[in-house]
Amino acid sequence: MPPFLPRRTGAHAPPIKIQGIKTRLVPWIAESIHWQGDGRWVEPFMGSCAVALNIAPARALLADSNPHIVRFYQQLQNGAIDARIVRQFLEEEGAALLRKGETHYYDVRDRFNARGDPLDLLFLNRACFNGMMRFNGKGHFNVPFCRKPERFRPALITRICNQIAWAASIIRENDWVFKWQPWPDTLAAVAPGDFVYLDPPYVGRHAGYHSQWEAEQADRLAHAVKGLPTRFAYSMWKANRYRSNAHLPKHFAGYRIETTAHFYHLGASERLRNGMQEALVIGPAAGRAACGPTPQAPVASSLPSQASASSWFSRPSSC
Numbered sequence: 001m002p003p004f005l006p007r008r009t010g011a012h013a014p015p016i017k018i019q020g021i022k023t024r025l026v027p028w029i030a031e032s033i034h035w036q037g038d039g040r041w042v043e044p045f046m047g048s049c050a051v052a053l054n055i056a057p058a059r060a061l062l063a064d065s066n067p068h069i070v071r072f073y074q075q076l077q078n079g080a081i082d083a084r085i086v087r088q089f090l091e092e093e094g095a096a097l098l099r100k101g102e103t104h105y106y107d108v109r110d111r112f113n114a115r116g117d118p119l120d121l122l123f124l125n126r127a128c129f130n131g132m133m134r135f136n137g138k139g140h141f142n143v144p145f146c147r148k149p150e151r152f153r154p155a156l157i158t159r160i161c162n163q164i165a166w167a168a169s170i171i172r173e174n175d176w177v178f179k180w181q182p183w184p185d186t187l188a189a190v191a192p193g194d195f196v197y198l199d200p201p202y203v204g205r206h207a208g209y210h211s212q213w214e215a216e217q218a219d220r221l222a223h224a225v226k227g228l229p230t231r232f233a234y235s236m237w238k239a240n241r242y243r244s245n246a247h248l249p250k251h252f253a254g255y256r257i258e259t260t261a262h263f264y265h266l267g268a269s270e271r272l273r274n275g276m277q278e279a280l281v282i283g284p285a286a287g288r289a290a291c292g293p294t295p296q297a298p299v300a301s302s303l304p305s306q307a308s309a310s311s312w313f314s315r316p317s318s319c
């Protein structure tokens, strides 16, 4: 039987947008990696879910530290959200936005920050400045309005509903688990035969994700990834026009590294929206077995203790 990957895939956009989204890079990712498809596709940093949705593995473990995107996809999976519900919601909220202007955007933002409803997240994500997903230190969504009250025209609502229907069909046809958890918990659950795709926040590029990302944590992740006895692919920026990323030679000398040019369209500042050279580190390194003993022991030894992990990842009581 041919392997599940590499193969040619499309690049469909998911319903949720996030800075660092990999939609356009999925064909390159899918053609760069080798996997039989026998275990689970594991993503500790699933973000918008663009990669998993386009790869469409039969079994997946998808996790993120942002509780809102995880809850959004869990509700799409259990049917609490579907294309019909989204259409009705966006038609009503879009009409209110047209009538009241930016006041309505900020009312929905306050409502979302009080209750965390995934439909409000979708509205905000598609009506905010530049399609960003940014939170302040209190975990409150803080992106301003895009200043287009006429935003939710019928064509846009239909496009979003098609994205919802596409994502829901892939999630419901397959055996996927969505988890709100920090990356160490996800890596600790990796088993032989799984394939791990990692797309963490990029070191040295502040993106305003739901939790902080410091160089020390990036180093810890690199050590944990190198301890995985499974195959993995690790997205990373290689260079932009100002500098190159020291994290790559520091941690991944000796690994196969694929590169391609990419332009990130989502970002708060002009600097974050620049073109860059994108890297995909493919593991394990030559000479290291892809499958071996269960990963728990080597991974756990390079992960933070329970106490230190909880100090940088605190769960709001509502989830």
Ligand SMILES: C[S@@+](CC[C@H](N)C(=O)[O-])C[C@H]1O[C@@H](n2cnc3c(N)ncnc32)[C@H](O)[C@@H]1O
Residues within 6 Å of the ligand: 018, 019, 020, 021, 022, 023, 044, 045, 046, 047, 048, 049, 050, 051, 063, 064, 065, 066, 181, 182, 183, 184, 199, 200, 201, 202, 209, 210, 211, 212, 213, 313
């Ligand atoms: C670059 S984005 C992933 C983009 C994704 N591949 C896509 O195509 O949309 C990085 C993700 O890592 C998540 N994240 C940040 N810190 C995390 C942590 N400590 N544990 C798990 N996820 C984290 C962010 O919430 C964000 O969704």
